Amino acid sequence: xxxxxxxxxxxxxxxxxxxxxxxxxxxxxxxxxxxxxxxxxxxxxxxxxxxxxxxxxxxxxxxxxxxxxxxxxxxxxxxxxxxxxxxxxxxxxxxxxxxxxxxxxxxxxxxxxxxxxxxxxxxxxxxxxxxxxxxxxxxxxxxxxxxxxxxxxxxxxxxxxxxxxxxxxxxxxxxxxxxxxxxxxxxxxxxxxxxxxxxxxxxxxxxxxxxxxxxxxxxxxxxxxxxxxxxxxxxxxxxxxxxxxxxxxxxxxxxxxxxxxxxxxx
Amino acid sequence: xxxxxxxxxxxxxxxxxxxxxxxxxxxxxxxxxxxxxxxxxxxxxxxxxxxxxxxxxxxxxxxxxxxxxxxxxxxxxxxxxxxxxxxxxxxxxxxxxxxxxxxxxxxxxxxxxxxxxxxxxxxxxxxxxxxxxxxxxxxxxxxxxxxxxxxxxxxxxxxxxxxxxxxxxxxxxxxxxxxxxxxxxxxxxxxxxxxxxxxxxxxxxxxxxxxxxxxxxxxxxxxxxxxxxxxxxxxxxxxxxxxxxxxxxxxxxxxxxxxxxxxxxxxxxxxxxxxxxxxxxxxxxxxxxxxxxxxxxxxxxxxxxxxxxxxxxxxxxxxxxxx
Numbered sequence: 349x350x351x352x353x354x355x356x357x358x359x360x361x362x363x364x365x366x367x368x369x370x371x372x373x374x375x376x377x378x379x380x381x382x383x384x385x386x387x388x389x390x391x392x393x394x395x396x397x398x399x400x401x402x403x404x405x406x407x408x409x410x411x412x413x414x415x416x417x418x419x420x421x422x423x424x425x426x427x428x429x430x431x432x433x434x435x436x437x438x439x440x441x442x443x444x445x446x447x448x449x450x451x452x453x454x455x456x457x458x459x460x461x462x463x464x465x466x467x468x469x470x471x472x473x474x475x476x477x478x479x480x481x482x483x484x485x486x487x488x489x490x491x492x493x494x495x496x497x498x499x500x501x502x503x504x505x506x507x508x509x510x511x512x513x514x515x516x517x518x519x520x521x522x523x524x525x526x527x528x529x530x531x532x533x534x535x536x537x538x539x540x541x542x543x544x545x546x547x548x549x550x551x552x553x554x555x556x557x558x559x560x561x562x563x564x565x566x567x568x569x570x571x572x573x574x575x576x577x578x579x580x581x582x583x584x585x586x587x588x589x590x591x592x593x594x595x596x597x598x599x600x601x602x603x604x605x606x607x608x609x610x611x612x613x614x
Numbered sequence: 615x616x617x618x619x620x621x622x623x624x625x626x627x628x629x630x631x632x633x634x635x636x637x638x639x640x641x642x643x644x645x646x647x648x649x650x651x652x653x654x655x656x657x658x659x660x661x662x663x664x665x666x667x668x669x670x671x672x673x674x675x676x677x678x679x680x681x682x683x684x685x686x687x688x689x690x691x692x693x694x695x696x697x698x699x700x701x702x703x704x705x706x707x708x709x710x711x712x713x714x715x716x717x718x719x720x721x722x723x724x725x726x727x728x729x730x731x732x733x734x735x736x737x738x739x740x741x742x743x744x745x746x747x748x749x750x751x752x753x754x755x756x757x758x759x760x761x762x763x764x765x766x767x768x769x770x771x772x773x774x775x776x777x778x779x780x781x782x783x784x785x786x787x788x789x790x791x792x793x794x795x796x797x798x799x800x801x802x803x804x805x806x807x808x809x810x811x812x813x814x815x816x817x818x819x820x821x822x823x824x825x826x827x828x829x830x831x832x833x834x835x836x837x838x839x840x841x842x843x844x845x846x847x848x849x850x851x852x853x854x855x856x857x858x859x860x861x862x863x864x865x866x867x868x869x870x871x872x873x874x875x876x877x878x879x880x881x882x883x884x885x886x887x888x889x890x891x892x893x894x895x896x897x898x899x900x901x902x903x904x905x906x907x908x909x910x911x912x913x914x915x916x917x918x919x920x921x922x923x924x925x926x927x928x929x930x931x932x933x934x935x936x937x
Contacts, residue, residue: 544758
């Protein structure tokens with residue numbers, strides 16, 4: 349399963365990197381009098397209401413969609429790992445506070461908070477990245493915290509402490525390396541989620557209309573009213589999102605099975 | 615049933631969380647670059663008197679902590695401000711929208727639960743079979759697609775193949791007279807949004823039901839009961855089903871946050887006049903008071919739902935009140 353996921357993923361990353369060579373046209377190039385044409389040999393995915401080639405748009409969209417997904421998950425994982433490690437390692441007030449903070453963010457409906465954050469920051473890809481990153485860290489935090497708690501019990505930590513090692517040294521050299529595998533497996537799933545959320549936030553109008561992402565293509569499809577007459581406008585970008593997320597999920601679940609001692613197969 | 619200590623703890627938690635959300639909500643919207651609340655009514659062509667009374671009502675010219683107190687006082691008395699766009703009270707915009715979303719989400723949740731139970735039983739009973747694998751694969755695929763895209767695809771199919779209405783809650787013409795006619799019309803408008811939401815939700819309920827059943831299947835008392843000759847159906851019902859009720863209720867509460875996300879997308883795609891559409895329109899017009907009010911209402915609703923679920927657990931499973 350994981351291998352299938354990885355293969356699909358490599359495919360998409362390849363497309364993203366080599367987009368200029370794969371795409372037949374420039375995505376913003378307008379073909380006069382070719383509005384909303386169905387798929388043909390000249391235009392594999394047809395054209396949109398502005399006369400632009402949708403195949404090229406979807407290809408180029410791979411770049412931004414993947415980049416935003418990676419960037420957002422980077423922030424989310426970083427925040428989540430930090431919170432998780434500190435909550436797991438320290439006890440008392442610090443742990444209590446961090447746990448309450450995590451619970452608070454879990455209760456608030458994620459999408460709505462992301463919408464509000466992105467709108468407040470001003471819209472565009474950066475605000476979407478920040479919005480997703482600052483809201484989507486809770487899953488990682490929980491898993492990292494529980495992993496930290498179990499690592500902390502091990503004898504070598506005690507031994508380290510008695511030989512005079514300071515907190516930060518222990519955190520950096522002992523806890524962190526033991527927590528990274530779990531965090532890494534989690535990251536892959538977080539990327540999947542981030543790509544999904546990016547498409548939603550862009551679709552709702554919080555993205556940058558000048559930047560091509562799959563969500564942005566769908567946003568134009570919807571707001572231009574072309575949806576009911578042009579299925580080719582709707583299907584390819586959505587399928588791309590679905591395939592990428594599926595690929596990340598398959599890879600992530602396989603990694604989770606390998607690295608996470610708590611995962612049970614149903 | 616429910617111990618006083620447990621109830622007190624949960625109620626305190628509820629109040630504290632709501633208070634934190636109120637505070638969070640206030641500060642969140644004050645850090646907007648350009649602080650729209652300070653500029654709330656400048657340049658709107660209002661008379662000096664109007665501006666003064668609005669400033670008094672919302673405390674706009676006062677230091678931040680006074681604004682906070684005013685905000686608390688206003689919110690707790692049901693005053694959520696005025697919309698930038700329509701200049702009508704936000705509360706008046708939210709109330710009908712909330713009802714419409716509750717209608718949609720309740721229907722979707724109920725259908726998802728029922729389907730989840732049925733399919734969960736089926737896949738647990740025939741574990742490893744093609745039905746089981748097929749169901750798992752379908753769930754994974756459904757999970758990987760954005761809800762709004764699923765809605766768009768259903769919308770296209772609904773228009774082309776099924777002649778179903780794809781926008782709003784009511785038709786303006788061609789409705790059969792009387793309540794039945796109205797209900798049928800409402801129902802027809804609900805089909806596609808409901809389908810979208812249910813497809814997104816059902817997977818998790820199937821998983822929980824199946825997991826609970828499988829847990830029970832491996833217990834010793836199941837072998838004993840079967841040896842005693844108790845029928846499969848009784849086993850399933852008395853033990854398997856009962857075991858699943860608690861996690862199912864927990865799941866409804868947990869899922870509410872995600873369901874809201876799904877509802878926002880679905881309502882946008884199908885123009886269903888609920889909280890989701892309200893938020894979408896507020897985004898488009900950068901109508902911050904509506905955004906702030908909606909965010910608050912939606913979050914508090916989820917918190918209250920979680921609280922209700924928390925109160926139900928000890929009743930459903932007496933072992934719980936120890937936590």
